[in-house]
Amino acid sequence: MRIKICGITQKDQGKAILELGVNALGFICVPESPRYILPLGIKEIIQDLPLTSSYIGVFADASLETILETVTKTHLSGVQLHGQESREFCVQLKQELPHLEIIKAFRIRNRETLKLLDVYYSVVDTLLLDAYHPQLLGGSGVTINWQDLREFSPPIPWLLAGGLTQDNLKTALVQVSPHGIDVSSGVEKSPGDKDLIKVKKLLENLNQTSSF
Numbered sequence: 166m167r168i169k170i171c172g173i174t175q176k177d178q179g180k181a182i183l184e185l186g187v188n189a190l191g192f193i194c195v196p197e198s199p200r201y202i203l204p205l206g207i208k209e210i211i212q213d214l215p216l217t218s219s220y221i222g223v224f225a226d227a228s229l230e231t232i233l234e235t236v237t238k239t240h241l242s243g244v245q246l247h248g249q250e251s252r253e254f255c256v257q258l259k260q261e262l263p264h265l266e267i268i269k270a271f272r273i274r275n276r277e278t279l280k281l282l283d284v285y286y287s288v289v290d291t292l293l294l295d296a297y298h299p300q301l302l303g304g305s306g307v308t309i310n311w312q313d314l315r316e317f318s319p320p321i322p323w324l325l326a327g328g329l330t331q332d333n334l335k336t337a338l339v340q341v342s343p344h345g346i347d348v349s350s351g352v353e354k355s356p357g358d359k360d361l362i363k364v365k366k367l368l369e370n371l372n373q374t375s376s377f
Contacts (some may be wrong), residue, residue: 166371167345169324170364171223172200174357176210181361186368189219191245191347194227194235199356200349204238211240221245221268229254233261245270245293255288266290268324276313286320293347296327308333311340318342331366335374346371 171191173179179190192207193200211220222241224232226248236244243266244258250269259267269285270293271278282292294314296307308328317323325343330351350356352363 166343167219167322167324168368168371169219169221169345169347170352170359171221171326171347171349172353172357173210173359174200174202174206175359176213178359178361179210180214182359182364183214183218185361185365187218187364189221189345190214191221191223191349192239192241194222194232195225195247202357204235207235207239207241219243219266221266223247223270226250229257229261232258236262236265242266243268243290246289247293247295252284252288255285259288268293270295270326272296273309273313273327275310279313279317282319289321291321291344292319292323293326294323294343295347308337311337314341329367331363331370334367334370338371338374 167189168187169189169191170182170187172193173190192202195201219242220240221243222235223245224247232244244262245268247270255267255269267289268291269289271282272295294309296309322344324345324347325337325341326347328351329337329346329348348367352359352367354360
């Protein structure tokens, strides 16, 4: 299963998290976020890390120019769109960055929200389903109603996000079958400061769940 830890801001933590067995790191490129990191900071973290892992820049309603400039300055292998980006914008971005993974995130209010995802299946590589929060785009600690996702089976890979922790991961994965998980606040001491003990415990619980 793909495991993405999002909101990385410290070089030593990024390296340690990969060494624990995580295979994707997320970097918040939204200036308003408490987990925001500058492109130079992203580059400094990634440049000494394995090329086999995924490094995802998270944007929210950023301009195409901003995204392309950030990608140019860093070694990102993917872009996550966490705002209200249209299908057309995703098409344009994929044309500009054909070799990068494009992830489109959606904040799920209820089952009706899932109907809005269909038009994106052919224009992005991966979906990410996060919990809806009226003020926060992500990292809120709020969970999705996993019952709403029981029959969710899109034709492309998808990641489950939204308030996942070492304590509720097993419960979530008994109900839904994502291709991967995305965790941020659930493995933090404070926004952007990861707790390696929580990451390790999360992975241990994931391995136990996978062996059922």
